[in-house]
Amino acid sequence: MNAPFYKFDLFGFDVSLIIAFVIGIGFGFALERGGFGSARILAAQFYFTNMRVLKVMFTAIVTAMIGVFYLSYIGYLDLSLIFISDTYIIPQVVGGLILGMGFIIGGYCPGTSFVAFSTGKKDAIVFILGVTFGIFIFAELFPFIEDFYYSTNMGRVTLPDFFGLSYGMVVFLVVLMALGAFAAAEWGERVMAKKGESK
């Protein structure tokens, strides 16, 4: 086992901040290349006219997932040292629904709004102010929603744990699902393009 490097004390906290900046550059660069600095492209996902969000996201998830699986399989990466947030199933589903509504109303998510801001989009600045305000409201209301926030704690549970399948099997199933989603997305875009032409 050699990785994660930080957990094996290969470098300290200050260096980790430099690494954060460099990894962030890669993250922002990729998001901009993908067209995620444009709220119209992001929103198009929800009208089936441009499925880039799904394609980029699932390709990224599959790539990193296979990488993690392979590196831990050959004994290079200690999966137990990678931070996975605990599952609090109900607050997370409710949070996801609220966030999804915020996505189609506001046009961005936090990460993409920073990229849109960096390319000068004015609506992204307003959106970021909204995110700031939303977090402020959440923290101010925290004493009242604390019980709900900590409810339905299932601990550090993964899909393999939950379904009682091997890690490799779940990886395989996710890859199959992603390929199916890509095929459906390509087909959906073609149908919507034809619909657009006939209008």
Add this chain to the structure above:
Amino acid sequence: MTALTHILSKVKLQVTDKEHTHSHVEAKPYSNPYYVGFGLGLVLLAAFVIMGRGLGASGAVSSVVTVGVNAVAPEHAQNNGYFSSYIGDGSVSPLKDWLVFEVLGVIFGGFLSGMLAGRVKGGVEKGPRVKTRTRFIFAFIGGTLMGFGAKLARGCTSGQALTGGALLGLGSWAFMLAVFAGGYALAYFMRRQWT
């Protein structure tokens, strides 16, 4: 003489050509989504291997909000269960945080990519049927919901869907499905803003 005017006109043509390309830098089309996804996946994998953690975005805003509230009303912030978790024992500024530096990188990386492709142009992202004012109001409301939802879910599209998705976290996958459900549920009512 005719040769000279011929050359001159050619030079002039070249100059106007140059001016033309300078004043109308065409934004390059966005890259192939599968290649971008592969690249993004490698960045995420690098974060796992080097740091033992994934990517994020909303957490950085929480740090900034905490610092703001702590500056204006320190007692209030330190008595609040949420802000106090970001303040810690107070020895290190909440801004000296991994996600804060990562987000600074995101802004720089996005700008770099945009510059190289001629896409740093400003403007407002909206459909042709709504006014800028309307768009701004919706951007603020959407952002507020996004901030609130991300805190409740313990992460946003980056920290939960992307990172937790690749690590096969149960809560992250449930979250991801909920995000798409919430978006599709409201898409019909929001169509004027985008199409």
